[in-house]
Amino acid sequence: MHLSLFSKENIHHMDKCRYFVIMTSEKMAAIRELERIELIRQNDGEYRMDYAVTATQKEILKYLA
Numbered sequence: 001m002h003l004s005l006f007s008k009e010n011i012h013h014m015d016k017c018r019y020f021v022i023m024t025s026e027k028m029a030a031i032r033e034l035e036r037i038e039l040i041r042q043n044d045g046e047y048r049m050d051y052a053v054t055a056t057q058k059e060i061l062k063y064l065a
Helices: 008-035 055-064
Strands: 039-041 047-049
Touching: 008 055
Parallel strands: none
Antiparallel strands: 039 047
């Protein structure tokens, strides 16, 4: 199937691709932000956060829960 540059199908396809790229980059940014959370294993075998969670990380975690 050949699509012209300005056909409805091609514009719809480009919108879907653009949406996917935006969503993918937002997800990658969220993953990078969550990777900054550091857990430390204590002597009792429990894991605890090394430092406080940022507001951005809280929002991401709230969205995932």
